[in-house]
Amino acid sequence: MGAQIFLHNLLQRFYANTRIGGVPEISGREFGIGEFGKKISSRHLSFCSADALNAFLREKAPFYISCSAARYSLPVARPMDAKGLIGADLIYEFDADEIMTSCKTSHDSWKCSSCGAGGKGRLLECPQCGRGAQVEEWVCPECLGETKRLTLRLIKVMERDFGFSQGLSVNFSGSKGFHVHVRSDAVQGFSKAGRLELLDYITGTNLSLAPLGFSFPRGSGLCPKRGAAKGWARVLLEGVEEAFSQNDAGALAVMANVPYRNAEKLLKEKRAIMNGMERGILLGMNGIRAEKIWKPLLLSVADLQKLPVDRQTSTDIYKIIRVPDTIHGSTGLQAKTVSLQELSSFDPLKECVVMGGEEVLVKNALAPRFYLNGKWFGPYNNDSLSLPEYAAFYLLARHKAEVA
Ligand SMILES: [Zn+2]
Numbered sequence: 001m002g003a004q005i006f007l008h009n010l011l012q013r014f015y016a017n018t019r020i021g022g023v024p025e026i027s028g029r030e031f032g033i034g035e036f037g038k039k040i041s042s043r044h045l046s047f048c049s050a051d052a053l054n055a056f057l058r059e060k061a062p063f064y065i066s067c068s069a070a071r072y073s074l075p076v077a078r079p080m081d082a083k084g085l086i087g088a089d090l091i092y093e094f095d096a097d098e099i100m101t102s103c104k105t106s107h108d109s110w111k112c113s114s115c116g117a118g119g120k121g122r123l124l125e126c127p128q129c130g131r132g133a134q135v136e137e138w139v140c141p142e143c144l145g146e147t148k149r150l151t152l153r154l155i156k157v158m159e160r161d162f163g164f165s166q167g168l169s170v171n172f173s174g175s176k177g178f179h180v181h182v183r184s185d186a187v188q189g190f191s192k193a194g195r196l197e198l199l200d201y202i203t204g205t206n207l208s209l210a211p212l213g214f215s216f217p218r219g220s221g222l223c224p225k226r227g228a229a230k231g232w233a234r235v236l237l238e239g240v241e242e243a244f245s246q247n248d249a250g251a252l253a254v255m256a257n258v259p260y261r262n263a264e265k266l267l268k269e270k271r272a273i274m275n276g277m278e279r280g281i282l283l284g285m286n287g288i289r290a291e292k293i294w295k296p297l298l299l300s301v302a303d304l305q306k307l308p309v310d311r312q313t314s315t316d317i318y319k320i321i322r323v324p325d326t327i328h329g330s331t332g333l334q335a336k337t338v339s340l341q342e343l344s345s346f347d348p349l350k351e352c353v354v355m356g357g358e359e360v361l362v363k364n365a366l367a368p369r370f371y372l373n374g375k376w377f378g379p380y381n382n383d384s385l386s387l388p389e390y391a392a393f394y395l396l397a398r399h400k401a402e403v404a
């Protein structure tokens with residue numbers, strides 16, 4: 001039996017036993033499906049109800065199913081203009097590939113198709129011949145944990161800076177990251193330009209200190225009063241507090257771009273500096289202009305707080321994105337919706353495993369060490385072995401093993 005038929009049988013079993021609930025205002029949305037090896041093979045589909053969607057999933061069990069962030073009066077119409085846009089949710093996507101964590105050197109690898117060289121890590125250019133190299137990406141608890149941390153920060157920004165707490169929903173993408181849907185009524189009519197402006201805010205694009213209320217007249221430093229600061233100004237002042245509370249002179253020296261001994265002096269003055277921020281004053285040090293310490297420090301804090309969301313996902317109103325709680329056909333994992341309260345302790349590579357545990361024989365398994373369902377597997381080097389169904393799906397779907 002080929003991998004495609006084997007995987008399709010598993011998808012069919014999943015949809016026969018699972019009802020997919022969560023797409024609000026389903027009849028106004030455009031859907032697209034994908035087949036083995038192709039994430040979107042047809043789109044412009046629509047379903048009048050959750051029942052109709054579930055009947056379709058039971059019958060077809062597609063490898064991928066996505067739906068629009070937008071709602072239309074005629075979702076099946078083409079071209080896109082003919083659909084009659086009613087409104088669109090905001091969507092933010094965080095992908096582990098975009099976030100540089102140290103684990104990449106252990107699970108990612110590169111290969112040059114021109115000269116055949118290859119190795120561990122993420123190398124985009126071949127060191128042998130200088131041509132472009134292909135990177136094979138995997139995920140692990142470390143990079144998904146970092147992705148989750150950024151997702152939690154975005155939620156805080158949405159709630160605190162924009163008041164979008166109504167209609168916020170988060171789900172695992174089913175593969176390498178998280179999707180945040182903002183379905184609040186307030187955002188539905190946002191124009192493309194408005195969406196772009198929000199995105200620039202979140203990603204800290206073109207962030208500069210003066211418009212946020214930071215200034216450095218005649219060697220001194222002024223800031224918004226700590227208690228009254230809003231938006232990015234508040235984020236920066238909180239970040240400074242955080243940097244001081246670590247009591248780590250080495251780290252502070254790097255952030256403020258000062259010698260270690262000056263960072264130590266700054267830490268000694270911590271209480272006075274914090275009091276100054278309450279009053280809207282950025283204290284300097286004897287003989288050093290406030291600007292020289294504070295500008296690098298504030299900009300370092302800003303760099304740590306910028307959120308690297310996928311730009312294309314957030315600005316394309318016509319984008320279709322994985323239907324929450326369906327299966328991602330490249331992994332066999334469920335794109336599970338997770339409550340905001342549970343997100344911090346959520347382990348997607350364990351809790352989104354929905355395929356069974358029966359042993360399946362596979363051959364030519366090729367993979368770095370990987371984590372699934374709370375266990376570690378591999379590494380495999382063209383091995384024949386028996387794997388639980390969920391791990392077999394994970395490798396077969398990305399052509400990293402064959403059915404024996
Ligand atoms: Zn090469």
Ligand SMILES: [Zn+2]
Binds near residue numbers: 103142
């Ligand atoms: Zn990782």
